[in-house]
Amino acid sequence: MIARAFKYTRASSVEEALRLLREEGDVKLIAGGQSLLPLMKLRLAMPQRIVDIGRLAALRGVRREGERIVVGALTTHAAVAQNPLLREVVPLLSQAAGEIGDMQVRNRGTIGGSLVHGDGAADLAAAVLALDATLEVTTADGSSSRPAAGFFLGPMLTALPQGAVLTAVSFPEPPDGARQVYRKVAHPASGYAVVGVAALLAMGPDGTVRHARVAVTGAGQAPFRASAAEATLLGRKPTPDLVAEAASHAGDGVEFAGDLYASAEYRRRLTEVHVRRAITDLV
């Protein structure tokens, strides 16, 4: 398991990283290396140069900025799992981060690295979708914000522009009284989600659902929002029958993924069961 020879540069700033991305064609950014290095060792990825942004302190850490919580792209999964502010405000994010891989992976892997890698079974993808996160992206033309919704396009495919650096992920405060959960069925070998369901629910004073987010990872070609399930819940009382009905719509319009371990049909089934159980946990 030895990677093809490559050049290595440790970037001292985001600007330097952007410049290297622009100047050379076959460059990959590396942060924690938990996704890229295995691919390089298997020679499935053979970049000419890797640019290490892993030590850019400005991209690390969790802070509150006004109404939003900002998580630097280099914040490790372990830090996300343990951070008191995140555990209080967006516990489902911490929960999802705590479910990733194993301790070594969580100590090295970063939230930004996981999101831009775009694995269709990444735990954090479901979390950022359910939490209406915004991805802060910097390119040579400047910085911009992109909603998590619409970011995950397909297997290993995201909407991150060529030559861009994801610098942070920010989260709005969830609605008052919102409850959230992440449920995961892990593949027994890889630990990736066969199905991972992130759900967030806020109730109105009349006992009807005021706000609902359900996002699913692992099951489809890319992580997705179960919009039909959300719509079924909105404005109604979440009786067991309604929750079951909502869950039955979780896979509407979704092309499910199948592999040796779990067929597409089984993933559809698991999605329905675990969406129902996740929402039931919250009501």
Add this chain to the structure above:
Amino acid sequence: MPLIGVPHKRVEDPRLITGRGRYTDDVRLPGMLHAAILRSPRAHARIEAIDVAAARSAAGVVAVYTGRDIAGKVGPIPTAWLPPDSDIKATAHPALATDTVRYAGDGVALVVAESAAAARDALDLIRVSYEPLPAVVEQADAMREGAPLVHADAPGNIAFHWKAGQVSDAVFSGAEVVVRHTFRQQRLIPNPMEPRAAVAQYDRATGDLTLWATSQNPHIHRVLLSGVLGIPEHRLRVVSVDVGGGFGAKIACYPDEALTAFAAMSLGRPVKWTETRTEHFLATTHGRDMVIDVELAGRREGTLEAIRVRNIANMGAYLSTAAPGVPTILFGLIVTGAYTFEHAAVDVYGIFTNTTPTDAYRGAGRPEATYLVERMVDLFAREIGMDPIEVRRKNLVRPEAFPYPSALGLSYDSGNYQRALEQALATVDYLGLRREQAALRGHGRYIGIGCSSYVEISGLGPSEVAGAVGFQGGLWESANIRVHPSGKVTVFTGGSPHGQGEETTFAQIVADRFGIPIADVEVVHGDTARIAMGWGTYGSRTTAVGGSAIAVAADRVIDKGRKIAAHMLEAAEDDVEFAQGTYQVRGAPERSETFQAVTLQAYLAWNLPEGLEPSLEAAAYYNPSNFTFPFGTHVAVVEVDPETGDVKLLRYVAVDDCGTVINPMIAEGQVHGGIVQGIGQALWEGAIYSAEGQLLTGSLLDYPMPKARFFPTFETAFTETPAPHNPLGAKGIGETGTIAATPAIINAVVDALQPFGVGDLAMPLWPERVLQAIEAGRDGR
């Protein structure tokens, strides 16, 4: 103070867990080169041409060899277990394929370079043109008329055909109840934490070759490799001190270690080769892979009468070192399990396919045999409407029947199978669980209770039997105990522990007998230059056989010491007792000498009895008179999620009897590891090949190895029924968990799914498969 039965912490652990172990890959020698092996991507193909020119001229590359380059220099790798009367086609494995590749992973070329990276890069520069040949993957397909032949000289792809026992058809035609079933033992891939590796150093001045290698049996590797390499046995030293697990996969002699040695000899520089995990999946032996038809005859009132077994075993593309012994001797002779079957017969075919060769994997034949008999007992119980526990109670060999002659000719040495069964049932509260199960079913929850009452053959074994069953070696073990002048002790054992903790267990045996601290005893293993001879560690033999050799040698040391002490004490030898490290004249405690004082006198030799030679050292070569037969009962409690098919382990109780327990903590650790691997087969593990012979589960991302978080806390206990025929009374504990756990889990899951009419489930129980069985049951009602 007695040290047998004391849970002493493992003395090897501080070294191993602080990273100070010296594994093969840790060996770094001046001027060392690195080897890499190009492996066939195809399962079956003719090699039309190999172009190594670009690789040879690449930066850092020292040499590139193909099969033609090594012809006459590295011989094929032989098979070392040839069951008699089986018409065996022991097609030796060429170290590098020349004309034909027979499995994906078969070696095609060897690159040696200044760095591991340069060697790896050069693999990409070798161009091989293959003419694809049709491949055959499943044993049933390989036996079909007109199937592609893996070896031209093995018609029908039959590598061997072996039989044992006889049951007349009348027994079955006249039986009250006959149950028939086919079981699939899926192929497993052993994954020790340490991959295979070799470092070879050749001394051109003396002709000595030193080979550090990941071996469970360095002396066997020495004798086989001396033949393969054409180097005199006394010029070859094999070193395998710290080995990071083997589970059977490091018994075999492989082409790769031979190639590494050859490169070192021909280049005159040390060479290292370490397999990648990807290579490990392809090129290190796999386990199990058998299709087993069983017929069981019994009576309505619950008596088991006869069992007939036909096993079609997938051997892969070549017969690996010990492979033919696995589905024959180690499987076939124990299919009657712990029960008093009057009649038994076994019929085994070993079949060549275009897959990685199979060989021993923890339990090696005995898990497969135990699985079928434990599953059949449950199926029989259901057929006659009896609790499966009652069937076991009725048919287990009774304590007074030992030594028990089994229908297949073994002599079970000792046991109290009922005690282990009843203790396990009491621990789980069997009747309480049955009540809970009934109550939960009313709420749509499905728990199941599964039992496995096993007996295994271990402590391999009498050398005469080894010869009779075609094992090309002896199965005795050596020990040499050297007491140094200060009374410290070095023990040299022919066993080759690679994680099992015998540096501790063996030190306990010696310290216990000599009455000295454990810290005063060093155990040396795994080096053919330091240990005269040994047969290694496998088949749960190391403590029963190697430990017994040590006990015999220790007693010889004590006896010689007694002569010296008697002389020092001016007493008759018969009047001198030895206890707790002191020689003492019987009835006169003031007249005594310590072990250390006697030892010193042995070396000073100022005043020895007439005719007694100086020094204090003894050797023993212990050849057991029988196998040992560990046994026990495991009970699993599971809950199945009827909506997802997910199996949750609620409880796992293991009551094992491995005879005298030397170190209960280490024994318990062995049980834990065994259970984990046994449950691994039941629930998660399984190799999958495509029809073309591509391994689809070729990495740890696809092949689910069990992880600690998958398990509840195991509830383990031991009963102790000593082996009557060895000086320790020890039987062996390394494989019991693997043997017992798999059927216990499947019995439990099938039990949970009784309301859905599920009779059997194919392993591994991936949830989708379980759900399909549940749905089929729902549809059927």
